[in-house]
Amino acid sequence: MMRILIIEDDKQASAYLAKGLKEVGHMADQASDGEEGLEMASAGSYDVLVVDRMLPKRDGLSVIQSLRKAGNHTPVLILSALGQVDDRVTGLRAGGDDYLPKPFAFTELLARIEALGRRPKAGVDVETVYRVADLELDRLAHRCTRAGKDIPLQPREFRLLEYLMQHAGQVVTRTMLLENVWEYHFDPQTNVIDVHISRLRSKIDKDFDSPLLHTVRGAGYTIRNGAGRDSAG
Amino acid sequence: MVPAVTALARLLRTTAFKLSLLYLAVFTGLSGFLFVSISRNTDTLMTEQVVQTVDAEIEGLADQYARGGARALVAAIDSRARRPDASLYLFVDFAGNVLAGNISRLPTTVLEEADGGVRRVKYGRGDGETEREAVVRTFEVPGGFRLLVGRDLGEQTRFRDILAGALRVWLVVVVVLALVTWAFVSRRVLKRIDAIAASSRQIMDGNLSQRLPLAGNGDEFDRLAISLNAMLERIEQLMQNLRDVTDNIAHDLKTPLTRLRTRLETTLNEARGEADLREAMEATIEDSEGLIRIFDALLQIARVEAMSPDGGLQPVDVAAIAEELADLYAPVLEDEGGSLKLDLLPVQTALGNRELIAQAMVNLIENALKYARSKNGQPLAITVMVRQEKDRILLSVADNGPGIEVKDRDRVLDRFVRLEQSRTEPGYGLGLSLVRAIARLHGGTLTLEDARPGLKAQIDLMVAPAAKAGGEEIDGTDRS
Numbered sequence A: 001m002m003r004i005l006i007i008e009d010d011k012q013a014s015a016y017l018a019k020g021l022k023e024v025g026h027m028a029d030q031a032s033d034g035e036e037g038l039e040m041a042s043a044g045s046y047d048v049l050v051v052d053r054m055l056p057k058r059d060g061l062s063v064i065q066s067l068r069k070a071g072n073h074t075p076v077l078i079l080s081a082l083g084q085v086d087d088r089v090t091g092l093r094a095g096g097d098d099y100l101p102k103p104f105a106f107t108e109l110l111a112r113i114e115a116l117g118r119r120p121k122a123g124v125d126v127e128t129v130y131r132v133a134d135l136e137l138d139r140l141a142h143r144c145t146r147a148g149k150d151i152p153l154q155p156r157e158f159r160l161l162e163y164l165m166q167h168a169g170q171v172v173t174r175t176m177l178l179e180n181v182w183e184y185h186f187d188p189q190t191n192v193i194d195v196h197i198s199r200l201r202s203k204i205d206k207d208f209d210s211p212l213l214h215t216v217r218g219a220g221y222t223i224r225n226g227a228g229r230d231s232a233g
Numbered sequence B: 001m002v003p004a005v006t007a008l009a010r011l012l013r014t015t016a017f018k019l020s021l022l023y024l025a026v027f028t029g030l031s032g033f034l035f036v037s038i039s040r041n042t043d044t045l046m047t048e049q050v051v052q053t054v055d056a057e058i059e060g061l062a063d064q065y066a067r068g069g070a071r072a073l074v075a076a077i078d079s080r081a082r083r084p085d086a087s088l089y090l091f092v093d094f095a096g097n098v099l100a101g102n103i104s105r106l107p108t109t110v111l112e113e114a115d116g117g118v119r120r121v122k123y124g125r126g127d128g129e130t131e132r133e134a135v136v137r138t139f140e141v142p143g144g145f146r147l148l149v150g151r152d153l154g155e156q157t158r159f160r161d162i163l164a165g166a167l168r169v170w171l172v173v174v175v176v177l178a179l180v181t182w183a184f185v186s187r188r189v190l191k192r193i194d195a196i197a198a199s200s201r202q203i204m205d206g207n208l209s210q211r212l213p214l215a216g217n218g219d220e221f222d223r224l225a226i227s228l229n230a231m232l233e234r235i236e237q238l239m240q241n242l243r244d245v246t247d248n249i250a251h252d253l254k255t256p257l258t259r260l261r262t263r264l265e266t267t268l269n270e271a272r273g274e275a276d277l278r279e280a281m282e283a284t285i286e287d288s289e290g291l292i293r294i295f296d297a298l299l300q301i302a303r304v305e306a307m308s309p310d311g312g313l314q315p316v317d318v319a320a321i322a323e324e325l326a327d328l329y330a331p332v333l334e335d336e337g338g339s340l341k342l343d344l345l346p347v348q349t350a351l352g353n354r355e356l357i358a359q360a361m362v363n364l365i366e367n368a369l370k371y372a373r374s375k376n377g378q379p380l381a382i383t384v385m386v387r388q389e390k391d392r393i394l395l396s397v398a399d400n401g402p403g404i405e406v407k408d409r410d411r412v413l414d415r416f417v418r419l420e421q422s423r424t425e426p427g428y429g430l431g432l433s434l435v436r437a438i439a440r441l442h443g444g445t446l447t448l449e450d451a452r453p454g455l456k457a458q459i460d461l462m463v464a465p466a467a468k469a470g471g472e473e474i475d476g477t478d479r480s
Helices: A011-023 A034-044 A060-069 A086-094 A106-117 A154-168 A174-182 A192-204 B003-011 B017-083 B154-206 B220-270 B274-308 B318-335 B354-371 B432-440 B467-479
Strands: A005-006 A029-032 A050-051 A076-080 A096-103 A130-133 A133-139 A143-146 A213-216 A220-223 B087-092 B098-101 B120-124 B132-141 B145-154 B314-316 B341-344 B350-352 B380-391 B391-400 B446-450 B455-463
Touching: A005 A011, A005 A034, A005 B341, A011 A086, A011 A106, A011 B145, A029 A034, A029 A133, A029 B220, A029 B318, A034 A060, A050 A060, A050 B098, A060 B220, A076 A106, A086 A096, A086 A192, A096 A106, A106 A174, A106 A192, A130 A154, A133 A154, A154 A220, A174 A220, A174 B017, A192 A213, A192 B318, B017 B098, B017 B132, B017 B145, B087 B132, B087 B446, B154 B220, B220 B274, B274 B432, B314 B354, B318 B341, B318 B354, B318 B380, B318 B391, B318 B455, B350 B354, B350 B455, B354 B380, B354 B455, B432 B446, B432 B455
Parallel strands: A005 A029, A005 A050, A050 A076, A076 A096, B341 B380
Antiparallel strands: A130 A133, A133 A143, A213 A220, B087 B098, B087 B145, B120 B132, B132 B145, B314 B350, B380 B391, B391 B455, B446 B455
């Protein structure tokens, strides 16, 4: 469970997001302008802030800058109707951690909030070996093994698996993969990410009994032990 | 009356009026200075001459005295005083009784201070005539006598009066000239400005094709009007673009919106269960996502077209982008038995926007994936090529598909243009428009060529100014 603050002036959209987040088991508070949002974010201890860029009374980016100046490092997801590359850059430069252009699918927002909320805190040692069931990824030795068997991976496949395992148990969307593994921010019209996933899957899952890399319909992918909320993909 | 007053007020507010006023002030000041300086100088000069004359008289009288004493002096003064000129004499005894001379009234102190110094005094010649000005010298003569010799300054006063008269005439001439200049300049300038103002009002009223008038003589107003006209030209062109885009958006969004609405209405009337509703809603969401994509693509094209190449372009390794994107897309082709080949030659760093160059390349690759699959089952082969020609970096994506006929190659770059044979594929006809906008931002063009068989789409980018060349320039300036 995570405590999430939504700072968004569109009441209907804000209520819809809060309802959706509560349904999957998070706690969600709402603020409808920049001043109120800054006050609530400073006072409460939230795991993730969802901040709309254009807000009455105080601009979203200014809210983030004030928080950062005051030493508050709560992860921030910026929502914006402006989706161009330079807008994203200004948003991240102002202290945002992720940037989601409007309109978006709720599954995309949820995946990004969960990825932000479970990010390793700064200063905490990052694991050097990721493990999911019998799958191991040694980030220092650049080695991948499953059930003790070596699995040779291309550099990009390694980066892909690394990102998935870093967010083990969480849903990772196609755009998140494109942004974080390939570092591009376009919207692919083709199934380009699926092809890479299916190649990775054939290497880590094909010769083993229980699949670990699952497709989450309408959202993206997740790597975890066992079936859970899985569906055939 | 009122319009006349406002017209006058308008004239008084003009720059021409203020300038004329300034000229007037400057000329008046200058004339005043000139007058004062001339009259002062002539005054000094004339006074010197007068003093010299007085000194010569005194010398002559001193001779008479040396020869014949006071009696000879009185006789000489008597004869000289009768001459009708500007010389003045007065010879008195110790009691102040006049012995000879042609002055009747004089301030008494003048005779008491007989130290031989030069003085300016007022005097009268008798007959009740008005006081006049004179330069005099007074001496003591042995035996208690006092002698005053001087000269009337009437000539000098007259000269000053002439100068003052000339100044008055001159001032009138200056004022008249200023008025004439003002009338001429303001009439001319106001006429030009009024013409420009009238044209701009017409333009503001919506007649964007109107231009500012030119006099054709290349003066400053013409140069201003030419610049403004160029600006208007650009604005009109942008407005036209905007209008075209709006028309296209209206046209292309209305179709899916109408479809969406019809489906919802039909479902509302005819749906027989949850399954029907669910199906309709899923289709609606899909359609709305398509609409959002069209909007995003149009916005991005507009943004790129509005971007200025001066800011935001950075050194970019085009070959690295090509490698990364080939790495991303190669598996898609390999899975269907096709291939994506890289054909890179070493090139210099380009000046550009990494994300936009990647976006352009992605659009070209995805276009090939969508439209270049041939019907005879031949596997799709895409080649991504990077070359350099002089100071342009050429980036091309070639396929082995059916290609685009020559007559369609220009048309297909426009917004929303989709060729008939590709209507079955998903897409909105905006991909190549964006590529072209990106190429233009980088000072280049998008060209479509025949790849025999297939299509070769190529954009060209500028080479980043090399750091080495900059260093040489700095060295050069150091040496000079």
